[in-house]
Amino acid sequence: MTSTPQTSRRNLLRGAALTAGVAGLPFASLATRAEGATAASAVFSDAGYGPLLPAVDQATGLQLISLPRGFEYLSYGWTNDLMSDGTPTPNAHDGMGAYRLGDLVHIVRNHERNPSAAFTQPAYNPLGGGGTTTIVFDPEAGQFTESWGSLGGTVRNCAGGVTPWGTWLTCEETFSEAGGMRHGYVFEVPPTGKGNPAPYKAMGRFNHEAAAIDPATGIVYETEDRGDACLYRFVPTTPGRLADGGRLQALTIGSTKVDTRRDGSGTSYGAVGWVDIDEPDPATDTVRVEAQGKGAAVFSRLEGAWYGNGRIYVITTDGGPARQGQVFELDPVTDRLSVLFASPSGEVLNAPDNMCVSPRGGLVLCEDGGGTEYVHGLSTEGEIFRFAANDADLRDGTAGKNVPANDYRGSEWAGAVFEPSNGSWLFLNIQSPGITLAITGPWRQGAL
Structure with a gap:
């Protein structure tokens, strides 16, 4: 049969699903282990890589973070560094997607910026300060090679999601004008060239956070950052082909509205349902109001x-x-939902x-809390451990970088994503002062 663009795309989705199906087993024993989790077990879990030690950045010579012994890293794309296109790197680094293209890895990086002048073209709105930049990494040489602005004119691009067809969905965490x-939409950006400045309005207008795609069906699961949020698909x-439109739906549990906000580890809801959203692009912030009025x-x-x-993790x-x-x-497949872990x-x-899922099946969780911030690993055996700490004090300077000297130890981790072909590199952001890190080491000695 002659392959059309549509059949080729569906074959790609089907192939990605088969590949993902062998990634590992779900977290069968996590709930029971989570009940006994302590600070000590989070640090010294057998699934981890050992205690965290100060580690020197191979690019600047600064001690920016702490990592287990045997791991090393380099930084790139500090805020205000000139990119290859001559544009200063925007600040507020956030979610990222990584794509292997030949010998190189292309990484699309979000910037969670508020309204201001667009930093690059194409721009959805000249007054939108957020968007994406794209950076290129050579995993064999262990170095970044180029970068450019890839989408401008959006607002507060927080997280997003990698697609099975090889693009990045960048999500606006806002409901504003x-x-x-x-604003409050999803946009699509390829790993090469420039993104599409046309929002996918059928995917909803709300405080978007992240997206995860089931490669078997192409269904996109979307999260919402509100205190009374809904989970959408x-x-x-x-x-x-998201530009062709579709149906936005919200998750329901049983026949009445269920509040999951204080549920603990091991809570199982069984099979869930989905209700259609009649007005996905409202003038006021009512998508979740409509959803919950229908029992979401x-x-x-x-x-x-x-x-x-083979799962969607949120x-x-x-x-x-x-x-x-x-x-x-x-x-x-079964639409069964459960709480794997509650801290x-x-x-x-x-x-x-x-967050992201590692090539070996573990979860990487980026903290955005208070005090020293950590990157955690969560193993398929149900053990949580610390992998990295943002514990450097940069008040003594930033090796000539054009950012204010300050104490950034409370800045959030973001953008965790592995190099997709063999998982030999983990890319991460520290949101302030705005730094992208590439980390490598003995991954197979632990759960990630």
Whole structure:
């Protein structure tokens, strides 16, 4: 049969699903282990890589973070560094997607910036200060090679999601207007060239956070960062072609509205349902109001989302009995939902935000809480451990970087994503002063 663009895209989706299916087993024993989690177990879990030690940045010579022994890293794309296109690197680094193209890795990076002049073209709105930049990394040489602005004119691009067809969905965490133009949408950016400045309005206008795509169906699961959030899915008219439109739906649990905001580890909701949203692009912030009026479940500040192990994982930043975050698992085949993990205290896990699934099946959780911020690993055996600490004090200077000298130890981690072909590099952002890191080391000695 002759391959058309549509059949080729569906074959790509099907192939990606088969590949993802062998990534690892779901977190069968996590709930029971989570009940006994302590600060000590979070640091010294057998699934981890050992104690964290001060580590020197191979690019600047500064000690920016702490990592386990055997790991090393380099920084790139500090705020205000000139990119290859001559544009200063915008600040507020956030979510990222990584794509292997030949020998190189292209990384699309969000910038969670408020309304101001657009920093690059194409721009959706000349008064939108957010958007994306794209950076290129050579994994064999261990160095970044180029960067450019790839989408401008948006607002507060927080997280997003990698697609099975090889693009980045960048999401606006806002419900606002600038210069009479609406914001609160999803945009699509390829790993090469420039992004599409046309918003996908059918995917909803609300405080978007992240997106995760089931490669078998092309359905996009979307999170909302509100204290009374809903979990959505977008069922596309044409899988892999979001511009063709589709149906926005919200998750329901049973026949009445269920509040999940204080539910603990091991809570199982069984099979969930979905209700259609009649007005996905409202003039006022009413998508979740409509959804909950139809019985949609309520979540506490939904943040990161990722597909892996044949599951959709989503996290809350302040849900659970201790209000320190939850990790939910949704099986897109059976529509069964459960709470895999609820942090028992801030010492174990403090307000997780961005996340990803490692090539070996573990979860990477980026903290956005208070005090020293950590990157945590969560193993498929149910063990949580600290992998990295943002514990450097840069008040003594930033090696000539054009950023204010300050104490950035409380700045959030963001943008966790692995090099996709073999997982030998993990890319991360420290949101302030705005730094992208590439980390490598003995990954197979632990759960990531």
